Amino acid sequence: MNKISAVKAFAGEQIQYEHQSDTLNCTMKFSVFLPPQAQQHRVPAVYWLSGLTCTDDNFSTKAGAQRVAAELGIALIIPDTSPRGEDVPDDPDGAYDFGKGAGFYVNATQAPWSRHYQMYDYIVTELRELVERELPLSGERSISGHSMGGHGALVMALRNPGLYRSVSAFAPICHPTESPWGRKAFSGYLGDDKAARTDYDATLLIKERQAAPPLLVDQGTADNFLAEQLGTDALKQACIAAGIDAQVRMQEGYDHSYYFIASFIGEHLRFHAKHLSYFGKK
Numbered sequence: 455m456n457k458i459s460a461v462k463a464f465a466g467e468q469i470q471y472e473h474q475s476d477t478l479n480c481t482m483k484f485s486v487f488l489p490p491q492a493q494q495h496r497v498p499a500v501y502w503l504s505g506l507t508c509t510d511d512n513f514s515t516k517a518g519a520q521r522v523a524a525e526l527g528i529a530l531i532i533p534d535t536s537p538r539g540e541d542v543p544d545d546p547d548g549a550y551d552f553g554k555g556a557g558f559y560v561n562a563t564q565a566p567w568s569r570h571y572q573m574y575d576y577i578v579t580e581l582r583e584l585v586e587r588e589l590p591l592s593g594e595r596s597i598s599g600h601s602m603g604g605h606g607a608l609v610m611a612l613r614n615p616g617l618y619r620s621v622s623a624f625a626p627i628c629h630p631t632e633s634p635w636g637r638k639a640f641s642g643y644l645g646d647d648k649a650a651r652t653d654y655d656a657t658l659l660i661k662e663r664q665a666a667p668p669l670l671v672d673q674g675t676a677d678n679f680l681a682e683q684l685g686t687d688a689l690k691q692a693c694i695a696a697g698i699d700a701q702v703r704m705q706e707g708y709d710h711s712y713y714f715i716a717s718f719i720g721e722h723l724r725f726h727a728k729h730l731s732y733f734g735k736k
């Protein structure tokens with residue numbers, strides 16, 4: 455992987471890399487925050503999955519996560535949201551909710567998407583193995599995300615018990631098979647395969663598996679997408695029915711934006727730190 459840029463932040467380093475992805479068949483950029491502790495010893499990581507229209511830049515520049523990550527000694531791994539490049543097909547109508555910037559963290563099975571749109575395998579396997587080989591990371595990890603990225607984080611944590619110590623999400627698409635965004639994306643990337651759709655729906659996964667890692671969700675009550683797209687209550691009810699001690703918190707007056715994320719990202723990182731035993735230690 456090649457370093458594109460690096461700046462000092464909170465005594466650590468905010469870095470952008472690019473690399474050739476064999477999983478996505480294209481060149482990808484991603485960002486990393488290394489806390490100052492990484493200059494002395496390996497540190498745990500929180501993977502952050504962004505939402506529709508984002509690149510790795512949105513979270514890096516808008517969430518204000520670096521101050522608390524530096525304090526806790528946690529690295530932040532911030533991928534892009536879809537494959538990129540001229541060879542990668544995009545939504546024919548230029549829609550913001552499908553194609554580039556909208557990979558939905560699935561492994562597409564349908565042409566022409568399947569050659570590049572393999573974001574589930576990219577995040578769970580290829581990027582993880584790359585950064586944990588090349589960077590001073592301890593191999594202990596948690597995962598978080600926003601909206602489409604919250605959906606991705608929940609699904610990856612639920613489907614891979616033990617891989618992530620904890621999972622959190624801001625305004626996640628909790629029940630994508632019942633959401634217009636999710637239905638559109640799943641139809642395009644997965645076709646009619648009902649089993650594949652179930653495997654990418656956090657609410658259905660909880661009903662099926664009756665288990666989850668430590669889980670925190672924050673959802674703003676003034677979020678324009680809440681009623682139609684997000685299915686927060688379905689996730690909450692599935693957790694209650696399964697006896698899962700998840701925190702699903704409604705945050706009064708907050709919307710869907712990065713101002714909401716910036717308001718609570720510190721609490722999310724502290725939540726993850728409790729489950730990442732290596733933090734701050736040799």
Ligand SMILES: N[C@@H](CCC(=O)N[C@@H](CSC=O)C(=O)NCC(=O)O)C(=O)O
Nearest residue numbers: 505506507508512550600601602603712
């Ligand atoms: N452009 C669209 C909405 C796009 C949007 O709100 N994107 C969110 C994520 S939504 C779910 O995945 C986002 O993170 N945007 C980037 C940012 O920096 O705010 C519309 O206008 O409806």
